[in-house]
Every structure is written in structure tokens, then in C-alpha cells.
Amino acid sequence: SNVDMKTGAPAFGTAEYMRATQMTGQMGRFYKLPIRSSGVCAANVPDGQAMWETSNSLWAAVQSGSNVVYHAAGWLEGGLIASPEKFIMDCEVLQLIQRYFEPIITRTEPEDIAIEAIKEVGSSGHFFGVQHTQDRYETAFHQPFISDWRNYEGWELAGGIWTAERASAKYKEIMADYKKPPMDEAIHEELRAFVDRRVSEGGAPTDF
Structure with a gap:
């Protein structure tokens, strides 16, 4: 991608990023190689900038014929953090794109x-x-599961809840309903020992 020439920080979801992704797709088809792209943004919070930059990135991904899309949901701050609210909002965009590509x-x-x-x-x-x-x-x-299509009066009467707030409520609802999948205890202990060993070797601690 290009960078912000005022700070040197990487910029994502820009016109240059979209064109670069699409040109990469052309090169991949020419050389008969698989390509990957991403649903990324440079925004710091799940706001309008985050969504238009990510939408730009995702549309460039599908237009380029990407074989794999990394970071399709949840990416913020140029990839330094993942946001559960942004993850939910991105899933809505992904569903819309999926619907768009259904055969007519x-x-x-x-x-x-x-x-x-x-x-x-x-x-x-x-x-x-x-x-x-x-x-x-x-x-x-x-x-949609997050978008609110009511007019302003109806939206206001329902509490005037902004998109990021609705996404926050949705992710908390999903987490509250989470059921831990079954795992053989021997496998769990083996994974636990692996994580402990890697942390002791200098890796970042985890809540595994």
C-alpha cells in the first residue's frame, strides 16, 4: 500500500491501495499464481473512515479475483489492533458482498x-x-443484522443507537451465548504445555 506522506504511516483502503490490489490480481492471473489481499483500514476506531476504507479494500479484493482474503474483519489502526465491534460491522459488509455475488x-x-x-x-x-x-x-x-433502515424519527424513538454501539451489543450477545467446544483433555494439556514453553522462551503471554 501507499503511506501517509505527512507521517510515514501506512495507509489502507485508499485509491492507490485498490489499484495496487487489482494490478496484483492481473499479475496473478498472467503468471497463473494464487494471490491474497486484505480487508484493511488505517482508522483508529470503528467509525465511518474505518468502514469506507475497509469496504474499498474488500471490493478491490473481490474485483482482483483474490484466492485468499486475510484480515477480512476486525482490523483497526493499520493492523495494530483488532476490534470486536469492527469485526461485527465488517461481517455485515462481507454478507452484503456475498449476497451481491449470488447468481441471479x-x-x-x-x-x-x-x-x-x-x-x-x-x-x-x-x-x-x-x-x-x-x-x-x-x-x-x-x-442485515446491524444496519438500521428506519427513518430518522423511527431510529430516534428506538433510542438513536449508532452503528458501533449496536455492533458492541451484538458482539457481547454472541460472547454471552458462547459454548466452549469439546476437546480431549490430553490434547488441551499438550497445547497448554506448548504455549507455556513458547512464553518461557520469550513469547507474549496469552489467555489460552
């Missing part, structure tokens, strides 16, 4: 085109109340 299946039966519903609504009604809509409204569009 074109159906042309009268029921799919909603001819009868169009006749029923006419020129002065609306589609929300017709049965055709009622049968499809839960599955027709991707449903």
Missing part, C-alpha cells in the same frame, strides 16, 4: 413477474398489502 436466477412465469399483483394494485394503490408481497417480503431481499 431470472424467472418469467406470470406469478414471478407479479402480473396479477400489478392489476390488483392499479394506479392508486400500493404493493405492501397484497398477498404477492406478503408471501415474499421476508426472503426477497438480504436482511
Whole structure:
């Protein structure tokens, strides 16, 4: 990536970063080599800058035909920290991108085109109340788990909670519901001994 020429710090999710990722993809295809890219940002907190830089990085990753995407969620401060709130927000973006790439299946039966519903609504009604809509409204569009699509008044009445706050509540909810997967005790002890040995050799302590 390029750097911030005022400080020397690496910059991510920039126009230059996107172009470099896409050019790397072209080189990978030319030489028939796998490539990897990342969903990265230079922001320090999970705010608007963090999300647009990460979105830029992720779109460049998929447009370049990356085989592996490292750091697809949670990256902050140029990779110096990982944020649980940012992880949740990034997962929402990843789901949107995944939905975007789902194949479009074109159906042309009268029921799919909603001819009868169009006749029923006419020129002065609306589609929300017709049965055709009622049968499809839960599955027709991707449903986000963090985004709030209400208008300002509805959002304000619901507490006016900003995205990072909603993400914080979601990650705490996930952690509260966490169930430790079963592991053979002998394997656990072997891993524990390995971690202890590496820490004693100078590695960083861990909460394993």
C-alpha cells in the first residue's frame, strides 16, 4: 500500500491501495499464481473512515479475483489492533458482498413477474398489502443484522443507537451465548504445555 506522506504511516483502503490490489490480481492471473489481499483500514476506531476504507479494500479484493482474503474483519489502526465491534460491522459488509455475488436466477412465469399483483394494485394503490408481497417480503431481499433502515424519527424513538454501539451489543450477545467446544483433555494439556514453553522462551503471554 501507499503511506501517509505527512507521517510515514501506512495507509489502507485508499485509491492507490485498490489499484495496487487489482494490478496484483492481473499479475496473478498472467503468471497463473494464487494471490491474497486484505480487508484493511488505517482508522483508529470503528467509525465511518474505518468502514469506507475497509469496504474499498474488500471490493478491490473481490474485483482482483483474490484466492485468499486475510484480515477480512476486525482490523483497526493499520493492523495494530483488532476490534470486536469492527469485526461485527465488517461481517455485515462481507454478507452484503456475498449476497451481491449470488447468481441471479431470472424467472418469467406470470406469478414471478407479479402480473396479477400489478392489476390488483392499479394506479392508486400500493404493493405492501397484497398477498404477492406478503408471501415474499421476508426472503426477497438480504436482511442485515446491524444496519438500521428506519427513518430518522423511527431510529430516534428506538433510542438513536449508532452503528458501533449496536455492533458492541451484538458482539457481547454472541460472547454471552458462547459454548466452549469439546476437546480431549490430553490434547488441551499438550497445547497448554506448548504455549507455556513458547512464553518461557520469550513469547507474549496469552489467555489460552
